[in-house]
Amino acid sequence: MKRLENRVALISGAGGGIGSAMAELFAREGAAVVVNDVAVEAAEAVCARIRGHGGRAMAAVADISSAADVDRMFQAVERECGAVNVLVNNAIWSTGDTTIIEEDDAVFDKTIAVCLKGPYLCTKRAIGSMRKSGGGSIVTISSVNALLGVGETAYTAAKGGLIAMMRLVAAEYGGDNIRSNVICPGTIETENCMNYWKQYPAGYAKLLDMYPLGRIGKPEEVAAYALFLASNEAAFVTGTVCVIDGGLLAGKKFEV
Template sequence: MPDNPPHPLGLAGRHVLITGAGGGIGRAMVAAFAGAGAMVSGADRDAATMAELPLAHRLAFDLTDAKACADACADLAGAGAAPEVLVNNAGFTRAETIGQVDETVWEREIAINLTGAFHITRPVVEAMAKRGGGAVVFVASVNALGHYGNPAYSAAKAGLVAYAKAIAVEMGEKGIRANVVCPGSVRTPAWDHRLAKDPAIFEDVVSHYPLGRMVSPEDVANATLFLASPLAAGVTGAVLPVDGGLTAGNLRFVRDIIERRK
């Protein structure tokens, strides 16, 4: 029988580390990268969330702990699995408006969503530079591009965009690429509690999206897979919205104002 052709994305055998691997988007990313033939390691605060995932290594640590992040990277390197691709997927927020943001909220969201990403990225990028290259993909949010609530989270995600651009510019000569995916509203289990309280909430959400639907975890995973792959070898410092058209314009304004005036 003829050998199976290589996967077109060119990630077969590449070592990939995905943070937040046990969450809704993380699980889709694990499946996507594993399906492309990559050797996938996952990181999350709770190892139990990753128990049944097809991972080569399961790392449980808190991204807000810089030493724990460095130790995890050293463990992967010692096991011969130093990441050639890093996907910074882990994140956290609650639905807050600016009046609800105090020092505690601000510090928590910046620590998890921005500083935590720095803690894991720094040692990985340093190792990539020594080996001669690698790819980093940050999962930010449309909140990094415009205001859709959650001010502290938005500030953190905008920080990821700036940090990715810094890596792209300063580490490009080392063969390292860094890009950002900015999802819109993603249908994950994180919505379940809100749906239980308000069964009509999805109708209100999708009315803002030109595609007429929420983004799926697989949509985000596929965009990340592309940016991490050799197919995007010439792409670095880019910000890719995966948002069903939300940032392209204001659909509700067109319907409620423009069409009503006719």
């Protein structure tokens, strides 16, 4: 039996990066995967790869910061696939985000809209859908930024807010058999992330040196953690913050 057999899993921002790795893994584990993104071609390409391997996938183009888009997406998913059993809050918009005194107010607002309001809107609709089918699992991708002062004001504020909001969801909807857990990854080797670090080779070497394991993570490693939380193997796991960071928060051995 595959680990997500007979489940419908909606993953926001699954057109690339960690989201597409989760979409492909969840499909291999038997889920019908809803690949949400604002980027149409990226979402379609992920669906095509999943179908090419015999999996089931539906592209759902929607801006998760728009309540109307999120409503339309959930209606289409329920019509075509049935109730949502797994939600992964993964999409982000993050660009030009900086220290608090340098921060542009419009960048702050848009970052919070996608990274915090987006998961709020998707979770709200998903709970309604999950209640129809006896429960479900919500996995929210936060970041080590929520646990450590490493930069990006609005992104960090959103990621910290997600930990508090999604813990509350666990407390308030456990009685509906809905689990809610948060994953905080360290730096992960996605295309966007590597395009950034290619511009700063010396900074990248310093970054690697912060990790006890001497490397950053892979999208597939975060996907494996999300799969565990989404599946029945984690049936007694809710309200947790799961760190996957190669030891970053543990710190490095002190040498005199």
